[in-house]
Every structure is written in C-alpha cells, then in structure tokens.
Amino acid sequence: MAEVLDPVLARDPDRPALVGRHGRYSYRALDREANRAAHALRELGIAAGDRVAACLPNDVAIAVAFLACMRLGALWVGINRVLAPREKVHILNDSGAALLLASPDVLAELAGAGDAGALRARVGVDPGGARDEWSARVARQPDARPDAELDAWGPAAIAYTSGTTGTPKGAVHSQHNILLPGAVTAATGLYPAGAAQGAVLPLTILNLFVLGPVAAWQYGVCSVAMDRIDAVGVAEWVERERICTFAAVPTVIHDLLTHPDVRPEQLASLVQPLIGGAECPEEFRELYRKRFGADVAIGYGMTEAPTAVTRAEGEPQPRPGLCGVALPQCAISIRADSGRELPAGSEGEICVEPARTGAWAGQYTPMLGYWNRPDATAEALAGGVYHTGDIGVLEPDGTLFIRGRRNELILRGGANVYPAEVERVLLEHPAVAEAAVLGVPDRRLGERVVAAVRLADGEQVSDAALRDHCRALLARYKVPDAIALVPSLPRNAMAKVIKRELRPLFESE
Missing domain, CATH: 3.30.300.30 (ANL, C-terminal domain)
Known part of the structure; x- marks a missing residue:
C-alpha cells in the first residue's frame, strides 16, 4: 500500500488523484501530503504496529491519513461517525488505539462517553476551521517518504463488525488483502479508463476504502471523496467531477434516480454504479435497468473477506438467493458442520478460500483473524478456510445461492x-x-x-x-x-x- 501511487507517479505525476470538499491533489501532491502525514504520525509517537483510529467524514483528510498509516506500518481503525458514543469508545478500547483523528464534534461527543484506556492523543481534524490541529501538524513536516520496515502480509487495518453475541469484533487485514480486490478488477478492465470514481458511502468502513480510493489509485484514476449522501448532493458531485461509478446501496441510487430536483443531464457521466449491501426489490431493478441499460449486478461479500467474493452480472428476474460465481481470486465451497466439503447441490455452510486454478490461484487470503479473539479466529478460519456462518447451495456450474443467514444478520x-x-x-x-x-x-x-x-x-x-x-x-x-x-x-x-x-x-x- 505504501507504493500504490508509484506506477502513476512514474509516468504521469500531475494526473488528478484525490478530490474532496477541502482539497484537490495530483498524484505528486498526494504522495507528498501522505509523506508529511506519516511524519506527523511519527511525531505523535506512532510506530509500526500501533493502532490509529479515525472518525472523519468523506474528504481528503481521511484518505491522506489512511495512506500515512500504511507508509508507517501502523494499523488503521475506522470508526463510523453514525455510531453512538459508547459504541465508538468500545472500538477505541478493544483495538487499543493510541491515537484518534476526529472532527471537533466527535471529540466533544466522546469527552464524557467513557474512558478510552490506551489512547495517548486525540487530534482534531477541522479543515478550514479554527480547531484544525492535524493540518497544522502535517504542514510543518518534511516531504520525503519515511523510512519504515513494512510487511505486506502483516496486520495493516482492523475492520469492526458486530458479532452474533452483540459485541463488535475487529477483523484484521493485511496490506495484501487490501490491494488484491483492486488488482483483480483492474486486470479485468471493469471501469472506463481515465474516468473519476466516487466514494459516497463512509470511508471509515474498510471495505469501502478498498472499493473506493484504493481501487481508483490502482486503476490510475481520480478518487472523489463525496461528503453528501442525499440525492441532490450526490448529483452535484457527479456532475462537477464527471464521476463514472461509485459503490452504493439501493436506497442511494433509488433516490438519485427519482428525486424531482435531480436533472438527468447531471448524471450523464454515471455508468452502472455498483450495488451491494441489500436486497433489490423488483421496482428498483426496473428503475436501474431503464436508466443504465443493464441489470443490477449481484454480489456476495463480507467484512472478513474483505469486500465481495462472488458476482453475478445480473438477471431480469434473479432467482431467490442468487450470489453468482466466485471472483477470480476466490474459491467457494459448501461444508458440513464437521468441515467436510459437500458435493454440488448440497446445503451447508458457505466457506471461502483461495482460488485453486487460474491466473490468481493461491493469491487470496481472508482476514488474518479477529483482533484479540483467538477462539473466534480459530472457529472462523478452521481448516484453513473462512467460515461465513451463512447457509447456501453451490450448483454444478459454480453458481452460489444463499439460503439464509445463520447469524441472523x-x-x-x-x-x-x-x-x-x-x-x-x-x-x-x-x-x-x-x-x-x-x-x-x-x-x-x-x-x-x-x-x-x-x-x-x-x-x-x-x-x-x-x-x-x-x-x-x-x-x-x-x-x-x-x-x-x-x-x-x-x-x-x-x-x-x-x-x-x-x-x-x-x-x-
């Protein structure tokens, strides 16, 4: 991840790389800003292996801070801004975060929300505001990339997801995990060359960072950190930056295509946004089909993957539970409670493992485990495969159908x-x-x-x-x-x- 910008830096450093409400960076400028931010983290006492938590809106600051963590070998911990104060404190304590980067409203919210034991510093991020300690720290740092010993296979980020016990667990991912989904999709030429990609859903969620800025930089295009999720706000971003795609949930696209104040010409650049995270009613599928000339692509993924592990290109009338076929880097198996792999057509637990054949064979790894949860890790990764907890059926042609969520998600x-x-x-x-x-x-x-x-x-x-x-x-x-x-x-x-x-x-x- 420390080198994700380097291919474009070598051939076209002035190409746009990152845009947000409070900044616009070329690949050259983003590289310099990420270096400065890494030095700022080091000045705050952050070293490889330390956890850095961020509770920030979609903007340039969160992307720069993420890159800085990757360049130091620190572990990134995103905290969704919509979580209640007590939920935020739990993540800070469970991860043992040493530093919190947060907007002033979040810092005020957490002031009386309970003790965050390992936290050594809380730094305000307030672009253009009077309480922007972070920007001041970054501005005074050197431009050179910091020296750091990095392990592409070691822990790099912790993504929190609630467990069936009701206690959030942290799925630990490596830099390799974070890069692989974008590397595969870049190799397939899925998106138009040179077109800007948006990030509309919260970048505090690791999967969305993987699908958004990280993938955009791997494609060599510009990532647009969109700070509004309402239809009018999204349309303004799409029109201004000529965004071609972004990952969203059905409600965002539904509202975008039906809002009376959104003009069709504002969305002229938008081509088949990615849909995930929820079932798509027929009314929505028809709306999507009419606007984009294609059926909604269906996928199946999870925080522990990270992101998607299967994809179906879309059907006019998707069969119930359709998830599609495994992505090139993955293999899907159905297993009994004993861990034994079941034949095609059998119902059992959906498990994910590296692809066994093809160009990406052996490249995939699921999460490294759950942070400080050895028992949960052993259960989830038993037998060297990731056990999803979902029940499904795999057809002879490799098409996966989910039958139910064993964990009631x-x-x-x-x-x-x-x-x-x-x-x-x-x-x-x-x-x-x-x-x-x-x-x-x-x-x-x-x-x-x-x-x-x-x-x-x-x-x-x-x-x-x-x-x-x-x-x-x-x-x-x-x-x-x-x-x-x-x-x-x-x-x-x-x-x-x-x-x-x-x-x-x-x-x-």
Missing part, C-alpha cells in the same frame, strides 16, 4: 445490524424482561429492524420510550423502526425464541 439499507446487539441494549432498560429483534422486508431499505418486547411484571413503558432508549445507545440505523409489546415470546422445546412467528406482528406496518 439484518441488512438495513446496506448497513449490517445484528439482532443480539440491539437485544442487549433493549434488555438494559429496567422495564424490559425479554426482547427479540428481527428483520422484516422493506421495499426501499431491503429490510428494516423491528423488535418484540415483553415487559417485566408490573412495568409500563411505551414503544416510543424504548426507541428513545435505543437511540441514545445505538447508531440510528440500528434503532428498531417498530417495537411490539407482547405478553410472551414464542419459544421452541429448547427455549429458543421462534422469530418467524413474530413476523405477523409487523406485516401491516
């Missing part, structure tokens, strides 16, 4: 919501005795979060009050859209809640 508008995490927060309310959280279909979001709650004997509380309780402790997208108060939760003989029997409670909403 809810995909709400492209954001992952784990029921156990929301249930844990609901149970912290003194009036709640039991809680069950599930996802129900939604035409726009793919799924929405709902909950059934049994109150403790003699307690009274409204569903609105429970949602307020969740809102104070969870990111907005995790807060249940509806809460049903019930006298009891349906359970099976093993005393486990039968969540499918709760779905009728929310069918009329």
Whole structure:
C-alpha cells in the first residue's frame, strides 16, 4: 500500500488523484501530503504496529491519513461517525488505539462517553476551521517518504463488525488483502479508463476504502471523496467531477434516480454504479435497468473477506438467493458442520478460500483473524478456510445461492445490524424482561429492524420510550423502526425464541 501511487507517479505525476470538499491533489501532491502525514504520525509517537483510529467524514483528510498509516506500518481503525458514543469508545478500547483523528464534534461527543484506556492523543481534524490541529501538524513536516520496515502480509487495518453475541469484533487485514480486490478488477478492465470514481458511502468502513480510493489509485484514476449522501448532493458531485461509478446501496441510487430536483443531464457521466449491501426489490431493478441499460449486478461479500467474493452480472428476474460465481481470486465451497466439503447441490455452510486454478490461484487470503479473539479466529478460519456462518447451495456450474443467514444478520439499507446487539441494549432498560429483534422486508431499505418486547411484571413503558432508549445507545440505523409489546415470546422445546412467528406482528406496518 505504501507504493500504490508509484506506477502513476512514474509516468504521469500531475494526473488528478484525490478530490474532496477541502482539497484537490495530483498524484505528486498526494504522495507528498501522505509523506508529511506519516511524519506527523511519527511525531505523535506512532510506530509500526500501533493502532490509529479515525472518525472523519468523506474528504481528503481521511484518505491522506489512511495512506500515512500504511507508509508507517501502523494499523488503521475506522470508526463510523453514525455510531453512538459508547459504541465508538468500545472500538477505541478493544483495538487499543493510541491515537484518534476526529472532527471537533466527535471529540466533544466522546469527552464524557467513557474512558478510552490506551489512547495517548486525540487530534482534531477541522479543515478550514479554527480547531484544525492535524493540518497544522502535517504542514510543518518534511516531504520525503519515511523510512519504515513494512510487511505486506502483516496486520495493516482492523475492520469492526458486530458479532452474533452483540459485541463488535475487529477483523484484521493485511496490506495484501487490501490491494488484491483492486488488482483483480483492474486486470479485468471493469471501469472506463481515465474516468473519476466516487466514494459516497463512509470511508471509515474498510471495505469501502478498498472499493473506493484504493481501487481508483490502482486503476490510475481520480478518487472523489463525496461528503453528501442525499440525492441532490450526490448529483452535484457527479456532475462537477464527471464521476463514472461509485459503490452504493439501493436506497442511494433509488433516490438519485427519482428525486424531482435531480436533472438527468447531471448524471450523464454515471455508468452502472455498483450495488451491494441489500436486497433489490423488483421496482428498483426496473428503475436501474431503464436508466443504465443493464441489470443490477449481484454480489456476495463480507467484512472478513474483505469486500465481495462472488458476482453475478445480473438477471431480469434473479432467482431467490442468487450470489453468482466466485471472483477470480476466490474459491467457494459448501461444508458440513464437521468441515467436510459437500458435493454440488448440497446445503451447508458457505466457506471461502483461495482460488485453486487460474491466473490468481493461491493469491487470496481472508482476514488474518479477529483482533484479540483467538477462539473466534480459530472457529472462523478452521481448516484453513473462512467460515461465513451463512447457509447456501453451490450448483454444478459454480453458481452460489444463499439460503439464509445463520447469524441472523439484518441488512438495513446496506448497513449490517445484528439482532443480539440491539437485544442487549433493549434488555438494559429496567422495564424490559425479554426482547427479540428481527428483520422484516422493506421495499426501499431491503429490510428494516423491528423488535418484540415483553415487559417485566408490573412495568409500563411505551414503544416510543424504548426507541428513545435505543437511540441514545445505538447508531440510528440500528434503532428498531417498530417495537411490539407482547405478553410472551414464542419459544421452541429448547427455549429458543421462534422469530418467524413474530413476523405477523409487523406485516401491516
């Protein structure tokens, strides 16, 4: 990753490399700024192996800081800005972050949110503002690339994803992991040469950094860090920078193509944006087909991969659960609980491993493991393959179909919501005795979060009050859209809640 800019630096250093609200860099200027930022990190006491957390909006500063970490051998830890303060503090503590780069509003939010034990420094990033300590530090550093011993296969970033226990886990990735997806897609010529690529979803999410700026630099094009996700704001970015593609969830594209204040000519440069993270209703697929002249490509991926591991080029009427075929660097297998590989057509756990044949054979590696979670790591990587926890079927031609999420993951508008995490927060309310959280279909979001709650004997509380309780402790997208108060939760003989029997409670909403 420290050398990702070098091919373009050697042949066309003045080519545009990065654009954001507060800056515009050529490859030459970005290389210089990343070097200065790396020296600024070193001045703050950061060395190889230290964790650097960043909670920043999409702009040039987050991209520069990411490159700086890679050039020092420090571990990048992105913290999504929409997380609640307590969730942010958990990631800081779990990762043992030594430094936090954050906007002033986040620093103020965290001031009273709890102790972040290992944190040695909190540095404000406020481009053009009075509290921009980071820019001042970077500006006074030398231009030369810092000397550092880098290991392309060692830990380089920690991507947090909630686990089925409700406690977020950090998937650790190497610089090799971060570079491989872009290297494969660059080799396939998937995007128009020379066209700018946007990054509209939060770059604090590692997968989106891999699909956005990192891939753009590997293609030798400009990455545009888009700081607005509303339809009008996205359209302005696309028109101004002539963006050809970006990765988005269906809701972003749906709103972009239907908003009355977005003119078609504003989107003239946009060619088949990537869609992921949520089910696509037929209404959306038809809208996409009409505008882009192609069916929505379907993929399957996860934080631990990182990014996608399969792709289907799209079908007019996709079969339920269609995920497509393995990408060139990956192989997909279906395995029994014992770890034994099952024959085609069998239902079992979806597992991911390096491709066994082809130009990319043996190149892929999943995550290195979960940060400080040896038991979870051993379970996820048992037998030398990554066990996704999802159930699926692999057809004889290699097409994968997902049958269900064994871990009950809810995909709400492209954001992952784990029921156990929301249930844990609901149970912290003194009036709640039991809680069950599930996802129900939604035409726009793919799924929405709902909950059934049994109150403790003699307690009274409204569903609105429970949602307020969740809102104070969870990111907005995790807060249940509806809460049903019930006298009891349906359970099976093993005393486990039968969540499918709760779905009728929310069918009329």
